[in-house]
Amino acid sequence: MIKTLLAQVKEYKKQSLLSPLFAALEVFFDVSIPFVISLLVDKGVQAGNMQHVILYSFTMLVLATCGLCCGYLAGKFAAQASAGFAANLREGMYEIIQTFSFSNIDKFSTAGLITRMTTDVTNVQNAYQMIIRIVVRAPLTIIVSMMMCFLVNTQLSIIFLVAVLLLGTALFIVIRLAMPNFQKAFRKYDDLNASTQENIAGIRAVKAFVREDYETDKFNQAADTIYHLLVKAEKIVIFNSPIMMTVIFSCIILLAWFGAHFIVVGKLTTGELVSLFSYVFAMMMSLMMLSMIMVMVSMSTASAHRIAAVLQEKPDIINPETPIMEVPSGDIVFEHVGFTYKHGSTKEVLTDINLSIKSGEIIGVIGGTGSGKTSFANLISRLYDVTSGQVFVGGYDVRQYDLEVLRDQVAVVLQKNVLFSGTILDNLRWGNENATEEECIEACRQACADEFIERFPDKYHTWIEQGGSNVSGGQKQRLCIARALLKKPKILILDDSTSAVDTATDAKIREAFAESIPGTTKIIIAQRISSVQHADKILVLENGRISGFASHDELLTTNAIYREIYDVQQQVSGDFDEEGGNR
Known part of the structure; x- marks a missing residue:
């Protein structure tokens, strides 16, 4: 499936590679800023050295500007790549549908093909954009931030390591429980589109037989089915946010408590504590983004399978290797x-x-x-x-x-x-x-x-x-x-x-x-x-x-x-x- 879909990236390979590259550079600049902040506090503010304050402040400004530019370029290339990928998917499906025999079309149904070319492609497009940008940025931010934390203070970094493991486990459980409902919901979109298409195509018959109420009820039933499945899935997904916030605030409280103790005994400087706070926020925010992306990816997985099924379908009727190019008569x-x-x-x-x-x-x-x-x-x-x-x-x-x-x-x-x-x-x-x-x-x-x-x-x-x-x-x-x-x-x-x-x-x-x-x-x-x-x-x-x-x-x-x-x-x-x- 993945190979089939990625084959449609085609001319947008360059943008697909540049986006994660600039996302990685953005992480480098963003993670460097807390380290410079610790130097600013320790060697500038607390030491009363104005030259160091100006130097480190200017350094932060340069790093922030570079990070902003890299973030902009990463977003720009991700948008170009995902939009182009979606366009190629639609064109690829449309081209192969033109080669389908009637039996091929009967297999998918008209409503099913329309859903694949609209809703399913949009889901895959959004997921692809997040993957080539955020899925590179978020894990890299977590890894580099964790490394910087261990460089600053190994003992306090254990708090973050435990938090990351807890959040990762919670995220896995949430997605595993929610994903089946998302998959069922997207399969039901075919029924919704079929009901809409049938009603609009036959609107004269609907009005002639005064069946507006019946058709409305039928449409509402299809829409309600999707609604209930999505609500059921979202009820599971919403646990992600409170779990995240609980772990984040617990980390902050523990960091403040043990950090203050370490400063008093001389094992940690004020600037290092400030940088640790920055790193913990960066890691937790990255985990939160990663959790949302994983939910999106799980939703789009069903769509990806449906799109790949069309792209991999072999037409029942094909040309022979050496076809005859003229019909002699009407016999x-x-x-x-x-x-x-x-x-x-x-x-x-x-x-x-x-x-x-x-x-x-x-x-x-x-x-x-x-x-x-x-x-x-x-x-x-x-x-x-x-x-x-x-x-x-x-x-x-x-x-x-x-x-x-x-x-x-x-x-x-x-x-x-x-x-x-x-x-x-x-x-x-x-x-x-x-x-x-x-x-x-x-x-x-x-x-x-x-x-x-x-x-x-x-x-x-x-x-x-x-x-x-x-x-x-x-x-x-x-x-x-x-x-x-x-x-x-x-x-x-x-x-x-x-x-x-x-x-x-x-x-x-x-x-x-x-x-x-x-x-x-x-x-x-x-x-x-x-x-x-x-x-x-x-x-x-x-x-x-x-x-x-x-x-x-x-x-x-x-x-x-x-x-x-x-x-x-x-x-x-x-x-x-x-x-x-x-x-």
């Missing part, structure tokens, strides 16, 4: 394909799929909910890999292609249409970043999107809000179809992507496809038979198996499932589907 062949979403699972989503599709054919895919229609489409563009068998595109196994090359030639309009904040043209150019405005307009004409775009005041420069919230479901679907057409793919997959448009518009889109992209293999996944009945062949899926694969007329006479779907839809839709399909 598709499935040979004994079996597929499960979870590795090792015995429950197959698709079982023994065998079929052949020629380039340029229009293939309809129909079946009940959960029959495997979307899974079938996902295997063509290699969004998932088959569990068994092979999928061929253009005569080659899809696992032999470069991923970008394959997906660039297999355009998919997904079931859940996604638009991004930006203009309509910005969204369309996701299909082809170099597309001219005329090409975008033509693609929209083919997708029947031009009719509503022309009604917008800004037309193709109309701003689309995040997620396409300012356009309707049908408008969003047509924009996504136009975006896919701009890719000019060899294979076009429409995954129930005309469900929100009327049958007349659906028919117009199919006619435009036949005219504009005749050589493109078109796979249309639909719930309505009217959307696929004019296809060259229709694939009927039932429970992940092929129930039929033939033309509309053949299936009506040979496939009971298809006939049943057709009869039900005819009864419900009457002549509307038929009329829309013939327009």
Whole structure:
């Protein structure tokens, strides 16, 4: 884990080394000041020597200034290193997430990945900043102060040694008891983020069903869980402060008592006693800082493990060593394909799929909910890999292609249409970043999107809000179809992507496809038979198996499932589907 995280320090190694270096120099100057104070008191003040007073006062001023400068530089470099480290962690996670397959993302969940890139990185950033500065400064201050104390008076220094051992033991116990609660709390942040994300994404449904109170209660429960875990941990951590103060004041009392006795008998000078007081305060304050840092580090340990898990995750789908860089045609062949979403699972989503599709054919895919229609489409563009068998595109196994090359030639309009904040043209150019405005307009004409775009005041420069919230479901679907057409793919997959448009518009889109992209293999996944009945062949899926694969007329006479779907839809839709399909 540590090796994985430190690999992200990258260009901030210099600052990461300079910060502890200047922190060490700061300790040297700070620890030197009490020694000079003892000389000032003994050789200057008590001896009545004004020259020594001026000399040692000036020396203290120089040491304090040097210590201040070193402290400033240590803090500056620590801030640069930690902020840069955090930026690299976020960039590193974001880059590797882009390589994840759908199964990789499912493993962590969207909310979990967001928590790792925000809360967890912030925790690690704060801990890293403290480690490269304070974790060097505090122990070094304790060690050097202890050495100076033994040089001044060995007997009195035993008091500090015992105090340090007591505080170290107490700190270890406090952290050991508090750390499990901190770890549980940070794991619960995923639930909190998931609740927030789900609520905001589905705010229309929440308001439509008047579920605001329910969602508020659900969020409050997640927040309260984190609250109680953190309070439980803090109740343990708060013992750290009174233990510290008790030990510190005990040291001061014992030092004053025995120090005064030693001065009377001549074993200690007043200046040496003053320096001992300074050293004990420096040691105790360093221990207090160290205790707070250890608590912070213990909190960030769980975050560090979660971040490392993402950085160490290996994408399920990767490019072959010598990938094929061109898709020859839109031919598709499935040979004994079996597929499960979870590795090792015995429950197959698709079982023994065998079929052949020629380039340029229009293939309809129909079946009940959960029959495997979307899974079938996902295997063509290699969004998932088959569990068994092979999928061929253009005569080659899809696992032999470069991923970008394959997906660039297999355009998919997904079931859940996604638009991004930006203009309509910005969204369309996701299909082809170099597309001219005329090409975008033509693609929209083919997708029947031009009719509503022309009604917008800004037309193709109309701003689309995040997620396409300012356009309707049908408008969003047509924009996504136009975006896919701009890719000019060899294979076009429409995954129930005309469900929100009327049958007349659906028919117009199919006619435009036949005219504009005749050589493109078109796979249309639909719930309505009217959307696929004019296809060259229709694939009927039932429970992940092929129930039929033939033309509309053949299936009506040979496939009971298809006939049943057709009869039900005819009864419900009457002549509307038929009329829309013939327009």
